[in-house]
Amino acid sequence: MGKRKAGDVKRLENALEQSVNPFGKNFPTDHKSAVVRRGVEGYQQGDDLHHNAILEVYSHLFKNLSKEDQLVMIEELQSAGVMPGNNPRNLTPQSRADHLGTDGIHQRLRKKGLEVLSNQERGRGTLIADNGQAMPATNDFFARMEAAPLDERVAAIPDFVEIIQGGMDEEMRDMGFQIPTRAENQQVYRQSVDDEHEQVVQDFLARKVGEIADLMGMPKTGKRRGERIDEIYGLTDLQNRV
16 A cells, blocks of 8 residues: 555546646546646547557656646657646556556556556566567666756756657557657647747736827727727837837
8 A cells, every 4th residue: 555655646636747738728637637638639538548648658757847847848859749647648548458458558567668667577678678688777777867957967868758659649549549649749839839938928018008108198998098099009019119
């Protein structure tokens, strides 16, 4: 029971660190919550939800970072085409067998050394590859990653995403699952950045026009103020100057 509780705590910590939303309210730490399920394309009642970017695999990029640096890491990953944590774009509906069965995605990834967990063979360096050689241990590498500054972790993202995430995505597609491509995720990220910038511009413009209206002695509320503010928008070049 104690071991299971420790695992639950670790999973909760990973979800909390990786489910920050740079563009709005953070995603719930419970990936089974109704809020998350509603956002997952193709989800049906009773489905398991598989994290395409597995929480524990990505935990080493976040561990021991400040909250501010964890947010930077989220944006760096999204700009690289990975939506970590409980972002609905990171979740794929699966049957229990496809998810956790003996030939399910997690077992397939572990056999190939792609789901790298510290307490399993790949982490300890005892996993044997198809060529009969032991795969290199990863625990020392991940320990160094967790002690590294942010810039060194960010520099490792391209290889991490290409090798680890690329292999996990390929296995999912080999099983017949349609998952977002990295290019599609990058487009979603860029659109979110553009939308955020546009909102900042519009908020700034509204404040400036309001300040002008106040200086002109316009009423604080009412139809007359609205009509005069429309005149300000029409007579000024504020929007082009922002």
